Amino acid sequence: MPFINVKVIENVFTPEQTQQIVRGLTDAMVAIEGENMRPVTWCVVEEVKSGSWGIAGNPLSTEDVKALAKGGSA
DSSP: OOEEEEEEETTSSOHHHHHHHHHHHHHHHHHHHOGGGGGGOEEEEEEEOTTSEEETTEEEOHHHHHHHHTTOOO
């Protein structure tokens, strides 16, 4: 039984976007493993507190991620 675990920084994605993540990643796994595995493919999206996630020793906030998504820098 596949288990997909996704971690994102809190308050970056809307509930609708989170549902899209679950559906899209489940569809991707099923495309690889076959449709019969859909009922047993689990997907969990976990939110990490803003500032508790870092890259290269630099903490990222919700605002940093939103700026990156708009084409800016963190």
